[in-house]
Amino acid sequence: MGTAETKAILKRFTRNNLKHPTYQALAELGKVIKTIFLCEYLNSEKIRREIHERLNVIENWNSANSFIFYGKGGQISTNRLEDQEIAVLSLHLLQNCLVYITP
Structure with missing residues (x-):
């Protein structure tokens, strides 16, 4: 197909090869994606509310896990x-x- 997942590409880089242009480009792309998400998050009350509701569901689930997994x-x-x-x-x-x- 001519494509590869980011994870597979990044595995090819070692600690000594973090200056490679491909690695740096992927790192910058990741920063751009995070920035776009943050801008959308800050701009949209609907997105903030949805994320908050989902986090509450997860926290409630974790509380239930703590209750049922009480041993030790x-x-x-x-x-x-x-x-x-x-x-x-x-x-x-x-x-x-x-x-x-x-x-």
Whole structure:
């Protein structure tokens, strides 16, 4: 197709090659995109309200996760990968159950 994702391109650059023109161009493009977004955000009350509402949903979801994942202060307190995986998968199972029972 003749295209590549930015992530794939940036992986080719090492710490010693940050002065490469392609890398610098992509970095500047990223700054431009962020600036455009900030200008649109500041200009539009509708966008600000929408983002605020979505952030509230995420914060509420995180609060629910803290409530249902209460053991050991909500922290995964083991270094064993298998136990960490079981804890995270259990949390995902509980999250899915909440989605199904919440109207």
